[in-house]
Amino acid sequence: MTNTSDTWLLKVEGLTKIYGEPNENSVRLTGPLFGSNICPETDCIVACADINLELFPGEVLGVVGESGSGKSTVVRLLYFDLESTAGVAYFSRYGNGTLNILNESGQKKRYMRNHLMGMVYQNPKDGLNFRFSSGGNIAEKLLMAGNFNVGRIRERATELLEQTEVPVRRLDDSPASFSGGMQQRVQISKAIANNPPLLFLDEVTTGLDVSVQAKVLDMIRTLQQELGIAMIVVSHDLSVIRMLTDRTLVMKNGRIVEQGLTDQILQDPQHPYTQLLVSSLL
Amino acid sequence: MPPILDVRQYTKRFDMHVLNGKRIHALSNVSFSLEPGELVGLVGTSGSGKSTLMKSIYRTYLATSGAILYQSLRYGPIDLVRATDHQIIALRRDEITYCSQFLSVIPRVPAVDVVAESLFRQGIDRDRGQQQSRDYLDRLGLPQELWDAYPSTFSGGEQQRINVARAIIARPRLLLIDEPTASLDQRTKDVVIDMIVALKAGGTSVLCISHDRYTLDRLADRRIELQDGHVVAASEPVS
Ligand SMILES: Nc1ncnc2c1ncn2[C@@H]1O[C@H](COP(=O)(O)OP(=O)(O)O)[C@@H](O)[C@H]1O
Ligand SMILES: Nc1ncnc2c1ncn2[C@@H]1O[C@H](COP(=O)(O)OP(=O)(O)O)[C@@H](O)[C@H]1O
Ligand SMILES: [Mg+2]
Ligand SMILES: [Mg+2]
Numbered sequence: 001m002t003n004t005s006d007t008w009l010l011k012v013e014g015l016t017k018i019y020g021e022p023n024e025n026s027v028r029l030t031g032p033l034f035g036s037n038i039c040p041e042t043d044c045i046v047a048c049a050d051i052n053l054e055l056f057p058g059e060v061l062g063v064v065g066e067s068g069s070g071k072s073t074v075v076r077l078l079y080f081d082l083e084s085t086a087g088v089a090y091f092s093r094y095g096n097g098t099l100n101i102l103n104e105s106g107q108k109k110r111y112m113r114n115h116l117m118g119m120v121y122q123n124p125k126d127g128l129n130f131r132f133s134s135g136g137n138i139a140e141k142l143l144m145a146g147n148f149n150v151g152r153i154r155e156r157a158t159e160l161l162e163q164t165e166v167p168v169r170r171l172d173d174s175p176a177s178f179s180g181g182m183q184q185r186v187q188i189s190k191a192i193a194n195n196p197p198l199l200f201l202d203e204v205t206t207g208l209d210v211s212v213q214a215k216v217l218d219m220i221r222t223l224q225q226e227l228g229i230a231m232i233v234v235s236h237d238l239s240v241i242r243m244l245t246d247r248t249l250v251m252k253n254g255r256i257v258e259q260g261l262t263d264q265i266l267q268d269p270q271h272p273y274t275q276l277l278v279s280s281l282l
Numbered sequence: 283m284p285p286i287l288d289v290r291q292y293t294k295r296f297d298m299h300v301l302n303g304k305r306i307h308a309l310s311n312v313s314f315s316l317e318p319g320e321l322v323g324l325v326g327t328s329g330s331g332k333s334t335l336m337k338s339i340y341r342t343y344l345a346t347s348g349a350i351l352y353q354s355l356r357y358g359p360i361d362l363v364r365a366t367d368h369q370i371i372a373l374r375r376d377e378i379t380y381c382s383q384f385l386s387v388i389p390r391v392p393a394v395d396v397v398a399e400s401l402f403r404q405g406i407d408r409d410r411g412q413q414q415s416r417d418y419l420d421r422l423g424l425p426q427e428l429w430d431a432y433p434s435t436f437s438g439g440e441q442q443r444i445n446v447a448r449a450i451i452a453r454p455r456l457l458l459i460d461e462p463t464a465s466l467d468q469r470t471k472d473v474v475i476d477m478i479v480a481l482k483a484g485g486t487s488v489l490c491i492s493h494d495r496y497t498l499d500r501l502a503d504r505r506i507e508l509q510d511g512h513v514v515a516a517s518e519p520v521s
Pocket of ligand 4: 332333334383
């Protein structure tokens with residue numbers, strides 16, 4: 001959490017993802033002004049466009065907006081789940097921040113995912129292999145990063161489950177038999193197994209019971225403070241954003257419509273869409 | 283020495299797009315300055331713009347126009363209206379704290395940790411931070427059985443003590459404090475006032491909103507009065 005650095009960990013410029021065949025007008029004719037991300041000329045979908053952001057070490061950045069606004073697309077592009085259509089991203093922990101990580105080879109991207117990034121998906125099935133035990137899922141992430149000592153892997157898996165408050169006796173059980181909240185805890189354990197400086201969290205509490213949601217959020221907050229991981233937290237829920245983040249981006253129809261300090265976004269929202277979003281919270 | 287804070291022609295208008303474009307002119311051309319180590323009392327009737335001014339300095343509110351010049355240790359002279367969000371985050375961590383009128387906290391965090399939060403953010407270790415926090419809670423007379431409880435369940439006066447303690451524990455350079463003594467009994471009020479006096483003696487500059495005559499008589503070097511978003515009266519320093 002302590003962020004004494006004056007420089008970014010991650011810097012993104014012009015990040016764009018288009019599904020289908022765009023023409024030269026597709027970006028210009030979509031977005032909040034048009035209330036749509038579908039190009040009227042070619043029917044391509046501009047899932048996100050012109051995304052610029054800087055994330056500082058140890059900082060928590062929120063991304064909020066209605067369903068379909070492009071939030072997941074942004075983090076999935078940065079985690080290399082998706083291929084970008086345009087844009088650049090620099091990561092200070094890779095190649096001294098001089099390389100566009102979006103253009104690196106598949107092998108290099110896997111290296112970054114395994115050593116320097118973590119992702120927690122809304123659906124535990126996207127982040128966990130239900131045919132493995134919970135310990136096995138964590139082991140997989142550790143193995144990918146080149147840790148082959150079985151004793152050490154088990155030790156680390158135990159430590160992570162303790163940290164995320166998953167009963168350690170469930171180490172050898174498949175997460176398939178776990179409650180939703182516990183599945184998310186295992187997913188978080190796996191995502192932070194290699195102590196990455198950067199973690200993406202995509203709607204991790206959406207769909208959980210309110211009391212379970214609260215416990216997962218508390219745990220994320222505690223982990224963030226203890227480990228000082230920089231996070232991008234995606235949520236359609238402003239109360240999650242309020243609780244976890246320092247700064248917030250607001251998205252609509254694939255664009256950032258407003259960004260600022262989280263307390264400013266919540267108390268003095270500028271964009272009509274943000275005002276609508278905030279007023280529905282009150 | 284230049285003023286530590288120099289508010290120049292500051293104007294704040296709220297444009298409520300969802301309410302048929304209603305506009306609220308909360309502050310108009312407000313100018314005043316705060317000298318290093320000075321405590322200025324901000325007074326005015328309810329709705330006159332006092333909290334808006336404070337939140338504007340803290341950058342919870344964005345300016346419509348004007349400038350707010352602050353002499354920072356880290357950045358030198360910096361306009362808080364135009365500073366980047368990351369600069370504001372660093373200033374909030376190291377130099378400027380804001381104590382709102384009502385406590386708003388992260389749920390399910392115990393009182394000791396709520397109070398020590400700014401220390402943790404500065405990298406002070408947990409034990410030392412909590413120790414200092416308990417010391418403040420003790421001096422403010424918060425019953426010991428509440429130290430590890432969640433402030434959201436506390437009474438108004440208890441919450442206010444938490445709120446004051448968390449704002450002053452890290453000895454900020456600039457303290458913005460909104461009604462610090464409003465729901466306190468006389469004894470606790472005096473403790474809070476003594477704490478602010480001590481902070482000031484250590485060099486902190488303070489902007490303090492208060493309706494309480496006693497509090498301002500004891501604390502304020504001078505007063506600024508707002509009416510309908512305008513500065514209507516500014517008294518000279520007493521000394
Ligand atoms: N594989 C795909 N093919 C076509 N359109 C897609 C695909 N994936 C996502 N989209 C579209 O991209 C837009 C942004 O989606 P997404 O990033 O998932 O939004 P959010 O996470 O904000 O709900 C949506 O309109 C969605 O329908
Ligand atoms: N976040 C806000 N959004 C819209 N209007 C606001 C907001 N904050 C304050 N105002 C308006 O600004 C004016 C001044 O309010 P405030 O600064 O709270 O007054 P005071 O603190 O002097 O009682 C009031 O009309 C109030 O309704
Ligand atoms: Mg999504
Ligand atoms: Mg007020």
